[in-house]
Amino acid sequence: MSVENKEFKPTIVAFCCNWCSYAGADLAGSGRMQYPADVKIIRVPCSCRVNPMFILRAFQRGADGVILCGCHPGDCHYSTGNYYTRRRMTMLFDFLDYLGIERGRTRVEWVSAAEGARFASVMNDFVKKVRDLGPNRKITDLRCKPVEKEGE
Amino acid sequence: MQKVAEIAQKRAIQLLNQGAVNRVLGWKKGEFPYDETPAVFASADELKDFVYDSFSSPNLSKYLIEESRKEGKVLAFLKPCDTYSFNQLIKEHRVNRENVYIIGIECGGMIDVVTLKNRGAVGLTGADDDGENITAHTLYGDVKVRKEEVLLEKCQACKGKKHVIYDELIIVNPQDEKPRDRFAGVEAIEAMTPQERFDFWRAQLSKCIRCNACRNICPACSCLQCVFDNPKSGVASKASPDTFEEQLYHIIRAFHVAGRCTDCGECSRVCPQDIPLHLLNRKFIKDMSAFYGEYKAGEDSETRPPLVDFSKDDVEPCIISDKGGDR
């Protein structure tokens, strides 16, 4: 198990808003800052476009962690979108925790277009935390997952 | 209780005869003597079937979405908790307030038939309620139980006997009951370890047969087209083929009513599988009040629900992930 664990590469889905975080990711890329290739970025017009269903779907289809990035509060391109995101995700994350799903698998971060380095460090940190949690088996379509062997 | 029903019936006939309303929304006997069913009565003659007793648990507010759009005024009898649902529907512009004449009706708590049967009242043919005790009449004789012990879950956690909206009241035995504690059940789950919580919900949610009764009864679930009816949504199936879909259905159902759920308790009442759906709804209610200030959906018909509102210094979602403890 320990050997396997070291090899475990979590699948991370990152929803990034077009105006800040996606640009931040771009900057991280053009600045050649390192962050794991397991992070799959999905561009959304605004963080508030992300419906709780998106987060759950990502888990269903195999994500081990889902992170949502938007403009800093006050800086949303649509003025107030991320304020709604903030409430919505706080509620959703606490609810998932209530259902017994590891709370380290979800996160919201505010990353501006100028924060390429921060984007990379946020991703590195999140990936590390999710890697420590191991594969997501609690909220996913288990039929798509390899069988967990006895004693693992 | 008998007396309340008589007064209500008389008053309904009076209002019909005066032409103040042209139909009445109330309850009538269902298939069995204990499944009081919502019904619309259009004449004094039809009103002979009107009943109101300790089995009149159905919340009539949802029916007013359709009824209030029809021609003429409808008289509706609403229990205290039902009035919260109605207020919430006004807030969401789902009912036409002008077309409804509301009589707030006294409520002494409703009986949970399943609990009553489990207490020995099989072959139930009826029951008498003296406020303290229930005398259940059965094919095999009478069974007497303390009312408190056979109340529906929603009544054990009653928000209080105050009607929050009405045109007139029928109250024979005034009660000054304080709202009861609704969150003990949620707190008990919060106190478990994550694995215990997971196991608890896994056991509960896997019982779900996706009959959708909890959604259909819910006054907050008033969408014309529900996401769960959309074959493209991937969650429209009946019994869930995998554990994920069970979670998805229940998370999304509870989330869709978050901030709008008045905790009328109908979902848990109708669930044939006895899944404690109120424990899901109340988690959201509890969290919202904790994070965004005390809020009770349906208490009035104006305040914005927390999820369609914000403040600049709201807590960050990381307070959940950084909670500490195991994971």
Ligand code: SF4
């Ligand atoms: S919750 Fe309260 S008002 Fe509603 S039916 Fe029960 S006792 Fe009556």
Ligand code: SF4
């Ligand atoms: S009423 Fe119960 S069994 Fe039916 S869909 Fe709701 S939770 Fe599932």
Ligand code: FES
């Ligand atoms: S546009 Fe970035 S959060 Fe709204």
